Amino acid sequence: MxxxxxxxxxxxxxxxxxxxxxxxxxxxxxxxxxxxxxxxxxxxxxxxxxxxxxxxxxxxxxxxxxxxxxxxxxxxxxxxxxxxxxxxxxxxxxxxxxxxxxxxxxxxxxxxxxxxxxxxxxxxxxxxxxxxxxxxxxxxxxxxxxxxxxxxxxxxxxxxxxxxxxxxxxxxxPSFLRFGHVEHLAWHGFPAELKRLLDLLITFHYPAARHQPNPVLSVLEAVVERTAHLMAAWQSVGFCHGVMNTDNMSLLGLTLDYGPFAFLDRYDPQFIGNHSDQEGRYAYDQQPGIGAWNCAVLGSALSVLIDDEEGIQTVLGRYEPKFSTSLLSRFRRKLGWRKPLPEDPSLIESLLSLLHRNQVDFTRFFRFLAQDAVQAEPARLEDEAEFQGPSSWTEWVSAYRERCAQEESSTGVRAQGMRAANPKYVLRTYLAELAIRQAQQGDFAMARDLETVLRTPWDEHPEFSAWALAPPDWAGALTLSCSS
Incomplete structure (x- = not known):
């Protein structure tokens, strides 16, 4: 042809x-x-x-x-x-x-x-x-x-x-280069190729490193920072990758290699997206720590080119504060807070604890809160049947209202920011499963509609509003493995 x-x-x-x-x-x-x-x-x-x-x-x-x-x-x-x-x-x-x-x-x-x-x-x-x-x-x-x-x-x-x-x-x-590329060249005896790899990264992806005293160490620092920000982004939307092996980690800080990934339905910090991960190494709450572990492995491999062990450890030590600051910033936006206050971390922690104990849907809760912010008479979380559980919302809601009252921006501005930080739609596992079943029959209509909706997940898309509801009961039986 x-x-x-x-x-x-x-x-x-x-x-x-x-x-x-x-x-x-x-x-x-x-x-x-x-x-x-x-x-x-x-x-x-x-x-x-x-x-x-x-x-x-x-x-x-x-x-x-x-x-x-x-x-x-x-x-x-x-x-x-x-x-x-x-x-x-x-x-x-x-x-x-x-x-x-x-x-x-x-x-x-x-x-x-x-x-x-x-x-x-x-x-x-x-x-x-x-x-x-x-x-x-x-x-x-x-x-x-x-x-x-x-x-x-x-x-x-x-x-x-x-x-x-x-x-x-x-x-x-922009590149599919992985942590594993550095590991291969470092530990299998290809120093010239490893040097060329770092030169490529500096020239095309990290040009500012060229002007630093130790350019390779500067690249490591940039990768560590991007990885920390990526982990914070994942956690803020309830995304669980499932297989965070070092060969699945991008040197550009991209989400790479979609296998048994999942978005949280009910909030469960110990959620394991990968049925093959029997020990829960890559559970949702373990992802930030695994990001740090993988960066340490990368630092060890790059030590072939970096004659500064103290510098490597200093750079790796910046991962945790970068991650924590980024995650806190993202949750502040989700909750409608622009002005940082010292009580914010404890309010967020107590909220996540309530979500867990009451088995609340992660995406729906934050979207409800964003919609609630624009109501003339805000709805009461205590009256929402889907949020009810063994723990009362009264104390947290009171503290949240007091916290929001300290914001300098108007309610309308706060609500607009919250809607932009809290998607109405995510790719729930059961939605992907329904699209797969249709596609296996030769019908890609649902897959194409999902693509359209997920391209702008913050918008209302009223014709697809059912996709923003809590998943059906049968969705809880779906499992994913490394072949997914």
Whole structure:
């Protein structure tokens, strides 16, 4: 099949394409047979200079059937706290960069690579659609993330827990470089490539580091800060990643690799999104600490280039205050507070304790509070049936009202800020499941509607208001694993 000269020449090599066999190789995709469009992200496509309408040429390229020979990279990492050795792009093929050179485009699920180990290099429709919707939901929330450009499906059978069908998601990011890339080059004896990796990061992503006394240490500090802010963002919207292995951590502070992720329904700080995580290492309340642990692993790997152990420890020590300050700031915005007061942390802590004890829906509660702020006669939390439980709200509500009275801004301004900080919609697990079930029957209508709603999750979207209700009872039986 002929291909458009524009698309054929669209992809520029990734910045790391010539770094040698210890880091990168080229390997052809195993394209999908009879590929069919699932979703095409027309908004992102236009940003990249692609057609708003999915074309047959785009179908060829993004289904892994194009003429280009993509690149795959090696990386290592710690999985569930244990050194896992060589890993790499087991089912990811980087087509290259867009013409502007700002974004890498990668196919996930286009077949085996030299790093597939015992895997088949394929992705199934279920996990591909979850990644597509999950990454776009996070982008809509304003949280740093990879993006999804396209989802293509096929009747090709793939065996997981059951027989499923194959799919490919085309994802986009300024870079897919991970903590695990640094670990691989540091611990497997590639100092020249590691130096080139840091030079690349400094040139294209952390240019201010070039002017610091120790540029590599400065990059570590920037990654630590971005990771701390990312963890605070996750916690503030009730997002649980599920598999925070170091090979799933972005050197740019992006949310990377959507597997068994979930947004909290009822607030439970010990919520475990990953059924495979039997010890709860990556539970919701453990994420901030794991972020710090992963940064420490990164610092250890970068010590190959940083001859300053004291400096590394000083930088790592800044993670906790950065995280705490960022999280407190986010919760202040959620509660409508602009002026920081010393009692804020204890009020927030007591609120979260009430949410937990009363088994309150996390997203719905904060959205209710935002709506409550605009009412002439505010509703009483004590009278809301869905918030009732073993613990009374009376004392906290009284303290909250007194705290809000100390704000200098008007009620209207406060309410507007709260609505902008508290989404009405998140990608609840049961919504993704319903979209998957329809897509498996060839119907992507719900998936496309979800994409639209999640792009602006703060808006009312009255025609989809049912998606903002508490999940049905059957949703509690849904489980997710590393194959999700």
């Amino acid at each position: 002929s291909t458009s000269p524009f698309l054929r020449d669209f992809f520029r090599p990734p910045l790391w394409h010539d770094w040698g066999a210890g880091f990168v190789c080229q390997t052809r995709c195993e394209g999908l047979p009879d590929p069919r469009w699932g979703i095409w992200n027309s908004t992102l496509a236009q940003e990249l200079g692609l057609s708003e309408i999915p074309t047959q040429e785009a179908n060829v390229h993004f289904s892994g059937n194009g003429p280009q020979v993509p690149w795959c990279s090696a990386y290592a990492g710690h999985q569930f706290g244990q050194w896992a050795g060589l890993l790499g792009d087991g089912r990811a093929h980087t087509l290259g960069r867009d013409p502007a050179g700002n974004q890498e485009i990668q196919l996930k699920g286009a077949g085996m690579t030299p790093y597939s180990r015992r895997g088949d290099g394929r992705a199934v429709l279920r996990s591909s659609l979850r990644e597509y919707l999950g990454s776009e939901a996070m982008a809509g929330l304003g949280i740093p993330t990879t993006r999804a450009l396209a989802l293509l499906t096929s009747s090709l059978p793939v065996r997981r827990e059951t027989r499923e069908t194959a799919a490919i998601v085309a994802r986009v990011a």
